[in-house]
Amino acid sequence: MSRKITRRKVLAGTAAGAALATLKFPAPAIAQKAPFKLGLLTVKTGPLAEGGIQMEQGVITFLKQKNYMMGGRKVDLVSADTGGNPAGAKTKVQELVERDKVDVILGPLASFELYAISDYIIQHKMPTLSLAAAQDLTQRKPNPYLLRASATSSQAMQPMGHYAATEMKLKRVVTISEDFAFGYEQMGGFQAAFEKDGGCITKKLWPPIVTPDYTPYLAQINDCDGVCQGFAGSNPLRFMKQYHSFGLKLPVCTGETGGDDALLKSFGDEAVGLISACPYTLDLENDSNKRFVDGMMKNYNTVPGFYAAGLYVNCQVVDAGLKALGGDVSNKEKFLETMKGLSIADTPRGPIKFDHLGNVVGNIFIRKLGKEGAKYGLKLWNKTVKTYENVSQFWVWPEKEYLAEPVYTRSYPPVKKC
């Protein structure tokens, strides 16, 4: 195995060369202007790649708008592909921390990736702004180095449950979601909030992540007046298509992945009427969102969804933290505390702040999918029908009461007879 010429070495060599050339001048100028290293853990290969590529697009859109400058320092983006599996995430986080010596990590995407590196980021005291929704890492097993500016798995589903019970006037709902932790936590949050407001979950269906044909599950949807789906990736497209052709007409509600704005260009008429709850919405009219969407259209000719927006907001948090400290992040604890204490008014999802566990408190938008108001060359559009403001991960429950319950699983909360 030969030694590789890394970017670091090239940089070091150039710096040394420059230092030699300007021997007469004082040296510290170089130390102050060292670039800020932004590490991105994303997924560019495998089944999760679609979301992972959007994450990178969100980051690059932000950096381009800022001319690759944050808090007066030049930014060096180091992007790593975990391949969407835990061992890959571990290897890549080591690469970012040990080899590239990054100052902060954005990502990873999936909950199991975040669990795999959780101990490691504590050991290395590495501020991490993740998109992964794994609830317990900001709840029952909090990781002090973690900040989440997007949402926990059930943060958007809890308002959805409230909306379904009070505004959609649903009484009996069947839930259907992929058979893994993100699905359990999403549906658990929906169920808890929906039942609190008088609704009833009659059945919970869990098709495997790779299900070519949903017919056997669709046939079990009966004895209800609405459906809640929690699919992710490209599964919502297939599910809605099959739901429609199966002849089901009941209203469908979903979360941030099931009605993601990035899917709008691929949905067909079968999805019209879909109600989704999301921490970001394309149709929010504020300056920040306009800049963000224009940037995405200019750079990639595509509208952003939840993944790109999540990373864009993460970048804003890092940027604001750097500015507050004047670009000096040598004390990581201080950097983390500064970011945790921020409240940013102008983000593409509206104002945000963090709770003491590092999770975001912000808007959740309830949108209805239709044709009205479509922009950016799209045929379909998610139109916001209600905004829940300052939603925390605990919804309306007191934190203590919420944390005393176990984390949502496949069998918790249980389906009651009603």
Place this chain on the structure above:
Amino acid sequence: MSRGVLGLAGLAAAFLALVTLPLWLTQIYYVNVASQILFYAIFAFGVNLLLGYAGLVSLGHAGLFGIASYATAYLLAAGWGHPLSIIAALIIGLFSTAIFAALSLRTSGIGFIMITLALGEILWGLAYRWISVTNGDNGINVHTRPTPFGFSLTSAEAFYYVTFVVFLICAILVAIFVRSPLGAALRGTRDQPRRMTALGYHVWMIRFWACMFSGLLTCVAGILFVYYNQFISPQTLALTSSAEVVLMVISGGPATLLGPVVGSALVVIVKSVVSGYIARWNFLLGAIFVAIVILMPEGLVPGTVRLWKLGWRRATTRRPSVLKTGGPPA
């Protein structure tokens, strides 16, 4: 200088390079990559015993690998100490291997592939769905590494040396096994199972013990894996993991001692180092495999040896022919 001496010198050089590796690879990151190569090489040794020496392709070994990993992580989480957990994980792993072997050795060839594939998928499904034990796809964290004789394995270098020692022991054991009468008998069952039966060998039993040894190596690698990553989740047991290690063996050279090591190095380096520079590293890995299949269908190690011999023969035969110019051909 004969080729044997050259080979020995090469081995000694490789050994020296590996012993001093943390000294010349100053970046911790690369030391960690080296540890990964070594424990994946142990895993590949295990698969190679069946694939190379017994002619039995298993697509379920990631399941056994995962059992050892999960057993270690589960017992540690349950409060057992490191030595007890490791020993118990080995016993559980070997017991599972015995069941695995008893079921899959009822056939050979395609049948064996399909049964191991099915068993591997069952174990993967169990890891996903037996949430009370495995914690589903949120996985189990292992918070500490062991400290044998007060020697902490927390640092990358310490972990590398322990992996290296375990790797050496495994390599020596495999070398002894392959050269032993049992190893010769195993190759016999691969090439001529009927004749071996006619000669009075118990073909099933020979294959069974090969499976057990293969399972032992796989479990050792699994335990090193879980201590290295300090995390285990169902993705580790997926079919792609089984296929990856089979590819390591096939690309390096089945039925050779060095093949699995070279294959493991190839896959790990492309996956973790090259992927930092090339976004389409999957494509690159695929292209390398295709190139190996076209240029060196027998694998990198035997293929290189073949080319080396060819070059050697050319070099040694050309010289006399130059000296003998003018003389009548014999």
